[in-house]
Amino acid sequence: MGYASDKPQKGEHVMTITANQGSHVLTMAVLLVVGLLLCSRGLSMAQALQPACAQPKEVKGFLTCADVEKAEKEGALVYYGPDVERQLVGILKKFNELFPAINTNQYLREQTGRLYAKLNAERQAGTYFADVLALSDYAPAFDLIKKQGYTIYISPQLVAFDKQFISETPGMFTWYSLGVAGMTYNTDVVLAAEAPKSWKDLLDPTWRAAINFKDSASGLQGVQWFVLRQLYGDTFWKDMMQQKPRTLPSTVQQYERVINREDKIIGLGQYSTYLEFKAKGAPLAFVVPTEGVVSTPAIVGILDKAPHPEAAKLFIDWFLSPLGQAAHTQLSFTYSPRQDVAPPPGAVPVSEMPILQLDWKAYIASHSKYVREWNALAGM
């Protein structure tokens, strides 16, 4: 709405002025309401994200609410997670370089299922070893929330994270990594013009017995199953069974098979692994499907009854800070959920990766159906 460029007729002018004034008032009213709403949301967010301390301290380049002296007296940090061991050791080493008094050699690296089973067994027996728990799937995290297994700690770093990367009750867990997946192929075997452009193209009979996915233990695979089922219905994966795809326990094995020309397409190719292999000279190309890429959380939180609580808080504050996130991005080739952290080496900005969204609760509710169907697809 604006002013007419010609001088209006009298009646019109009045009417115009009246319309303009009305539109101004309406605009102001809308702005006021929106502003009030935003303020109230902002207030509730601010209240929800009120850090654990009133005045976070800056320590070695990041803000923390942890008592550093106490943390160093505790002397250790015990980390449980499914991360690639090299990356996990690298991150813990960087933290230890900043705080040498905190031993970081005690960690347990396992796939999520076994990791959670061990953690469960320990806690049910009243044994508490772990301080920090990382997971690559929401389902065990929700189970742990039901068991009140998390300590609520609102790190001062959380203000830099979008709401979607923070647990519903802030401070339980936070995304520390944003991994995305599309499709990958060997450029020596598949021409760019022939390569699939959309997820649906994977059903082309050309790719029969030439595609690989991850196995049912993979949270990311579950996400892809759920999302494409939402897009294309149940028939998509039933049709995919006719393609006789292979399922593998790890992303690295998927890429190794394609590099060695045992398969032609990675039907769920993690972008981080693509970047790593590409940097080493592997003949690969990554496809961002027309529908969008899928992504899965890597989340971290402090456990209830952690034996070294201050060390755990200090670690979380560092890990979620730009320093820790940059270190992790460099090691893992994944994106950080923080917008002030650069993408991994060689990666496109995350804005160029349209991410398919899903209802996490509905996804978790369908998890057992996914496992059954996926094992059948794998030939089990």
Place this chain on the structure above:
Amino acid sequence: MESRFNTQTLITWVVMVLCAGLVLYPLVFLVQVALNTGDAQTWPPAQYGLDNFDGLLRAPKVLLNTLHVAALATGMAVLIGFSMAWILSRTDVPGRRTLESLMSLPYYVTPLVGALAWSALGSPRGIINQLWYALGGTQALVHINSPEGIAWVMALFEGSVAFVMISAAMKSMDPALEESSQVLGAGKLETMLRVTLPLVAPAVVGAVIFVFAEMLGSFSAAAILGMPERFFVVTTAIWTLVVRFPPDFPLAAAMGLSLFGVMLAMMYLYRRVMHSATYVTITGKAFRPRLIQMGWRRWPLFGVCVAYLCVAVFLPMLALGYVSLLKFATVIPKDIAWTLDNYRTAFDLGPIREALGTSLTLGLLTATSGMVLMGLLSWIIYRSHTRGAGWLEYIVMFPQSVPRLVFGLGLLLSWVVMPIPVYGTIWLLLVGYLTVFLPLGVRTISGVMVQLDKSVEECARVCGASWLYQLWTVTMPLLRPGLIAAWVLLFIASVREVGTSVLLIGPRTKVIGPAIIASWESSGLQLTAAMALIQVSIVFAALLVLLIVAGRMVRIEGE
């Protein structure tokens, strides 16, 4: 007259109770898990039933695959083991002592490392086929990802176990029996089949049972070679159940325990064979072991031994060495890019160094304490008249009839609740290893025990020796080949152990087997190959020292 509660009785009962406790205590927890038909995440179970036990019946293909591969692999492994044992224990093949020392290497290399290597060597796009294509071949020459290929890889590495078990018995045979056969006109082959083989039948049957049970519970080769080709066996099906969230431990436990029936049947058969005849070859009469003179045939036999070692050890190690120097694992010539970074990364991983140290320490502890415990168990089962000794033999074999990953769950649940704080320490791993290796140690020593004539021990007792003195001065020296064989096997088995370890390791105790598995799962073949070679080299150095000492102890006098 000896008092009722003499040393022998006391020690016998302590060992029996200890063994039963080690095995049955975690088994009780495992059975509870298998009967859990409620929430799998809740402990103790809220609801019991038998629903999980039809898991195997719902997947008959998995069971048939398992039996097919296990039977094939056992046949090949025992054939390899018997042949090598006969060649190296009974003939004058050149380089016999060196070859004998090297024969434990395949077992040490581990099926995991072997499967990784053969994956690089024998897959449709592997090194062997690439060479074949370069020579003009159009179809793959070797397909290691088939059931037969999986059985072949398994047999290559378990063949050395069969060798150790059978050769220990062959070394203890009086050659006069074979000489008599030849004097009466039988040829060397006929003598081997009609005299030697029947006399070492306990060791052969023991090896068959042990190796078959190992194959039933074998995971690495089936996972690395079979799963990508949609070929599943019981262990890989169980693996799929436990790695995901939520892990289905009740179904996994039920599937694992279902293999009991097969093992019980085999144990019954073994006991029938043992009690139907006598296999005594070690008597009070001294004998000088003599080798069969093979003439020109020594050299082909030498070739057979070298060929086995090449295929089982050197070729896989070369393949892993090649892969470990690549930036990414490939056999496509134009994509090859060399680097030493994998070794830098492997050495930089501090916990890997710790894991190696812990594994070596555990190996020594397990082998030494295990040899004593299992030696006593063998004596109790085959020599004592203690009530329940027969049942003890079944109990000892239980851990082998359940896949180690599943038995490890029972150990985890049973020991995490103990008031003694062993959970998360090296002592829990020691307890776990002693438990799961009971069948290995007892089978190895028993193969020699049954060859020992009772009259030898009875003479010592009649002359006034106490039971302990008789054990120390008569029984143990005669059992020396079996005891040393058991020590070596226990050491190697302990260092390479994976299935039980994955659930028993904690943040403070890491061992090398799970570290290599973790690397295979997440880091790629090239780093895994580097780690595996580092492990093999360091432990080989330790084993070499031990074998030199052991070799001196069993050297046949007068040669």
